[in-house]
Amino acid sequence: MANGDLIKLGTFYLAGAKKVRPTKPWRSDTTPPGAPSVGDIPSFSAGQTIEIRDTDASDAYKIQWREVKGGAKKLLIADRDLLVNVSWDDLNAQGLIFGKTITIDGQQYKLRVLTGGSNYRGADGYSGGTPTDNEWDRIIVNEAGLNGLPTPTASDLDNSANSTDFNSAHNQFWNWYYMYSWAQETYTGNSAGRAIRGYLSARGWDYYGAAARFGVGWRPVLEVLNSVPSVTLTNPANNQTLAEGNTLPVEGAATDSDSGNVLTVKYKINNGPTRALQSGVSDGSKPISFARTLTYSGKRMYDGATDVVGVDLAENTDHTLTVWAEDDKGGKSAEVTRKFRVIWNRPPTISGENGDLGIMEEPPSVEYTVTEPETNPFTVTEKINGQVIRTFAGVAGRQETITIPHELWLRLEPGVQHALTIETSDDQGMTSTRTYTLTRFVDKIVFSLDFATMQQETKDFFTTDVAAKRLLLTPIWDLPPGAILLVEVCNNAYDEEPSWEDATIVVKLNRAHLFANETKTAAEWGINFRFQIEKGSATQPIYLKGVGGAFD
Template identity: 30%
Template sequence: MAKALSSLAVGTLVKDTGTLYNGKPIVWKIADKGHAGYPANSVTLITERIISLKCFDAIESGNSDSNRRSYGNNRWIYSNIRRWLNSQAAAGKWYAAQHSADAPPSNANVWSNYNEYDGEAGFLAGFSASFVAALLTTTHTVGKASVDGGGTETCTDKIFFASSTEVGLTGDVVCGSKLALFTDDASRRAKPTAECVSKSEYTNSSFNTNSFWYYWLCDAYASFSYLVRSVHSSGALDWHYACGGGRGVRPLCNLLSSILVSDSPDSDGAYTIIWNRAPSTPPSLTVPTTVRGGQTLTVTWGTSTDADGNLSGYILERQNNGGAWKQLYKGINKTYTDTITQGWESVAYRVKAYDSAGAESAYSTSPTRTVINNTPPTISGNNGDLGTKTGAFNQAYTVTDPDSGQTLTVTEKIDNTVKRTYTATSGQNYSFSVTAAEWVKLANGSHTLTIAAADNVGGTATRTFTFTKNETEIEMTLATPLSSDDAVTKAIMSVTRQIPTGATFTVEVCNNAFDASPTWEDVTQAVTSGNKFFLSNTTKTAAKWGFNLRIKVKRNGATGDCYIVSAGGNFE
């Protein structure tokens, strides 16, 4: 696990293993948190030790001020050290004149030829890209010499020296406010690093890794144009010539308090800065095996993880016909529905995760899918409502497939019940027939006719019609009466039926069925009770006798199934 930089106490050591000076990681010490006047939500770092000996500024032989011609310039904004600290330039490339009399810290321009650094790379050249990007621009206050107007001025830097005020010493002017780290002389004292000692040209028996040494502050000694305030090896306030190469470099910087560090310190006693890590690659990317031109498909992918807890979403891209990748989607969802253009030959997809800091995972890439450019069949007409129907009916339609040589299979359904399945011929007219037998089995209310056509390579089409059955009466009779040699006088009948309570069921018969106006006799009671019945009519006007029946049902608002299945019987 990791924790925020702000969770560490003032005085705690931290380092970035990729940020080096003299080939070694720079170890920093937390000097303050949320320091007044510094960037919001920041933690202030100062190097634990003195990392180098360097002059503050070079001798300026062209300066009109005689002291600056001999001992350098003590104004921070023009100093060589400020320029070097804030440069990423390669060796020998960081220096640029800051005013007309400015001079580089070359061998000829530093006191006693100690520790010239114009040929070095800029200080930031050894920083990791993450550290450089994380450095906060800080506005800080520095003291000026009286020849420069005295008082203070503000500067904007990413790397800088502390002022006398900030280390808890009383300089010539007040520059900012004291950093929490500095409480007394002991807290101000610092020793040099081993690399600082080994690379220094300065020789002094007291200058070693086990002894405290002097280091620069950013304030000018106000009464002089060439003296700069510094911290004595004892921790007290001191001063030195600007061109002196025997004073130490102990820079400060500010980082966001939310930056992460390791849970525990390493062998140096320092917590390691953990820069934002990219999310993991999405573990899966699923694309349908069958891809059809002119249709849609849904792409899905697995969930990425982010060790920093700042996963923001995913970026999905598509490649068609082996061309350039195109972004289709960016967001937190893990599914996307894409439309495949008719005529494409192939498609592939890839997805990556990204976090709120802009870090991205590697891609998860799908196999390339071949696009099937089959044109699905079509069914004539439009989906719609056929209105109210009162009996058996036919619905005409035509199935067409522009791809020649394919097999067309059509399935007809009434209310999801398959009526028939057959092989159709493209362009031929067909009829969906709701027969009388099927009709009588349908309840009153809404019903659906579905026609589905499929070709042999997966293309499909569906046409749906709705209709309403609203039948309140049933009347059945024989289309052709039954002939008899004489008048039928008695008979017995049975009617298979479903009649709801409240509906009226009537059965009538006649023995002169061929007459223009047959004589109908009600035999409902006999039929419902299963008894024989007798006919009373003895006359006819037609040339022959004939028997017929007439069954009537009136729903009368009754609910439930209501139908006649069959009628049968005998007569004599």
């Protein structure tokens, strides 16, 4: 802020009722030359209280001040009289002449009137007041030559009253035309008289009796006693959601225009204890920066090793970080707040992304790892189409591989999509799933009995005492036109090189095959058969669900 800046601050109350800012700030009993009508400044009645309270939300009720800084004092001078037909004694009785401390919007001020000189200088009152260092002449008339304040023209300083005075830039800035304002001083020529300024000339000086009311007004001045600090919060962003281990950076700067004030930046979360962020001595202009990183862990917020709030932070609830600054003179900045939420527990995380593995001729093999944000114990379950492949206790970060066992792979229907899933659940009940889809592709079915892995009771069934003469196979299948079929059978299955005989035609005809072989090299005789079905030119699916039969 600088000299001459317009400040809207506080609201004028008369007898407890707020008053709109006058828009015609001149006498209310007559129309001045050049003015459109009589003025609209409120008139005082004996016994009424005069107050300035906190700033009203409506602009019409906001008092307008001109900022002036000269020397050690910073003043806010009303740009017009707010009250008319009020005596010096009325104002003095309420402490409004020499000053009393008030608070507006949390800032303390000394509320008073300007000094205006105890007598006029020169031959008449249009030469200004004396002593010459009075505030009216130094500031309003700008004899001090303050940058940012207007300087009156010759027309503003003479004793004529006309539209030129009314419309002048100086009068529009200070509104002195046709309105006397009380000053502090007692007239040296008559102890019953009090100084008044303005009216026909910006430099006009006169005096009225201390008890006189008619035509004289109250132009308040605020002397800033201690500037309220201000805080700017650059971090954190509003409405963050914090999970285990996440941080909440608290960063920004505080300023205090009063040089030498000890400034302390403070914060709290919700209604928890107040903690200091930073402190320093203000030089009146340079911001004091602050930065602190809070960490969310185990449902609580920590400042280093200190539990900031002292209780668990609830889930699904807005929590409030509040930051403000205080100086050692009692000034306090406006509070700056940020909302945030917390998550108590998150599910384990499975690496990779859901996706389609495509068309596959062999069982897939997918590598993955699982991490647990809260380091809770967790279990991993692998499934194909909802059927459990395996379940085991997980180890965070360890590489795992999911595949489909051969016996389950063979049972998967070709040509349709299947779901391969990985599920992880921690001991708090949080679960995550990774799903891969795949389609099994089969263009050839090869099937035979494997004596090496066959259970003994099954092997006994296919073992014969002598060479079998006939074998009837009755497949359960769907063999569409165009499929290529080869069925082979033997009666010396235990030989290293069995004598395979083509039984394709008789199987298709549902007839028994007559064995031609009558020899063996192994110790035992045994029956075996094998099927090989190729798609060929078939356009329909091929199914082989099982094989029945008999032999002798």
